């Protein structure tokens with residue numbers, strides 16, 4: 001992908017939307033404390049706040065959880 005393509009506002013908006021959706025899917029379905037580790041350190045691994053917050057949704061969607 002060249003810089004010329006990203007100057008198109010529609011392509012840029014679409015690319016950002018896809019990246020935001022992938023980030024949301026990772027945070028909701030796959031995160032095991034990695035996203036909060038830079039902020040909370042080891043507490044993010046043991047408390048696992050995002051996992052607990054999205055736990056019921058993971059089971060509802062059949063995502064790997066335990």
Ligand SMILES: [Zn+2]
Nearest residue numbers: 055059065066
């Ligand atoms: Zn679970």
